[in-house]
Amino acid sequence: MGGDAYTFELFGLTFNWTNLISGTIICLFVFFLCYGLSRNLQMKPTKGQNLIEWLVDFTNGITRSQMSAGESAKYSYFIFILFIFLFVSNQFGLIFHFGWNGHEYFKSPTADPVITLTFSLLCVTLSHFAGMAQHGMKGYLKEFVSPFTLFLPIKIVEEFSNFLTLGLRIFGNIYAGELLLGLIGQVAFSHGIWTLPIGLALEIVWQGFSVFIGAIQAYVFVTLTSVYISRKVTGE
Numbered sequence: 001m002g003g004d005a006y007t008f009e010l011f012g013l014t015f016n017w018t019n020l021i022s023g024t025i026i027c028l029f030v031f032f033l034c035y036g037l038s039r040n041l042q043m044k045p046t047k048g049q050n051l052i053e054w055l056v057d058f059t060n061g062i063t064r065s066q067m068s069a070g071e072s073a074k075y076s077y078f079i080f081i082l083f084i085f086l087f088v089s090n091q092f093g094l095i096f097h098f099g100w101n102g103h104e105y106f107k108s109p110t111a112d113p114v115i116t117l118t119f120s121l122l123c124v125t126l127s128h129f130a131g132m133a134q135h136g137m138k139g140y141l142k143e144f145v146s147p148f149t150l151f152l153p154i155k156i157v158e159e160f161s162n163f164l165t166l167g168l169r170i171f172g173n174i175y176a177g178e179l180l181l182g183l184i185g186q187v188a189f190s191h192g193i194w195t196l197p198i199g200l201a202l203e204i205v206w207q208g209f210s211v212f213i214g215a216i217q218a219y220v221f222v223t224l225t226s227v228y229i230s231r232k233v234t235g236e
Contacts, residue, residue, distance in 0.1 A: 016112070016114070018104045018106070018107060018112075019109050019112055019114070019115055021106065022089075022092060022093075022096075022106055022107060022108070022109050023089075023109045023115070025092075025106075026085065026088050026089050026092055026109065027085070029088060030081070030084050030085050030088055033084070034052065034081075034084070036048065037049065037051060037052035038052055055080065055083075055084065056076075056080060058083075059076065059079045059080040059083050059222065060072065060076050060080075062079060062083075062219075062222055062223055062226050063075055063076050063079050063226050065226075066223075066226040066227055066229070066230040067226070067229070067230040067233060067234060068234075071230075071233050071234070074130075075130075075226070075229055078126075079222050079225065079226060082119075082123075082221070082222050082225065083218055083219070083221075083222045086110065086119070086170070086217070086218040086221055086222070087214065087215060087218040089108055089109045089110045089115075090108055090110050090170070090174050090213075090214030090215070090217060090218055091108070091210075091211060091214050092106070092107070092108045092109070093106070093107040093108030093111055093174070093178045094108070094177075094178070094181070094207055094210055094211065094214075107178065108174050108178060110170055110171060110174045110217075111171065111174045111175040111178050112171070112175075113167065113168065113171045115171075116167040116168070116170050116171040117163075117164075117167035117168070117171075118167075119167065119221075120163050120164075120166040120167030121163060121167070123166065123221075123225040123228065124159065124162055124163045124166065124228060126225075126229065127225070127228040127229045127231070127232045128140070128232060130229050130232050130233050131143065131232030131233060133233075134232065134233040135233075140232070143155075143232075144156070162224075162228060166221065166224055166225070166228075169217070169220065169221075170217045170218075170220070170221050173213050173214075173217050174213075174214065174217065177206075177209075177210040177213055177214070178210075180206060181203065181206055181207070181210065184199055184202050184203050184206060185199065185203060187199050187202075
């Protein structure tokens, strides 16, 4: 377990097999999960239907708390899928973290800053496009100099800091969680049977705590994404 990511080069670019494999598995899992839970909907809901309806209501509540019902409907599906993908990604490495011969093959994609910053860039960029679509280019640019032109440098720095903090926050929490799990595992086997019970107990406790942290970080990410979109589409 552990090691460097498994990479390869193509056309002078370096690609990360670890993220590609893990991300593809998670995408397929999320697709089939949503597809399976949303089939054969009934007036008397099944357990699966209750779960998917609860998730939809939960994410819809996030968007509706930040913007009007009309605006939230445009972004509710995006927030819904984003939350599920991030939640599953955050938990993936807790179960399937696997490495061999000094290379990692499976881990949480969100334990890599390239992945989390890519999602962050996507969400921040989407908020800017939403502002342009809502107010037009002139109205969108006017927000950067309101109420005074001197606010322009401050608002540019704010947008850049939003991008960095949104991506690095979730990366730091998930990476630290997986790193500590690995260290606890090493401690558990460091002195054989004497440290195994203590290490196993700590591993179980930290696994449960990491599940909680992964859920919170997915919630924080989609909530801030809704906030950024709301700021761009809603007038002062």
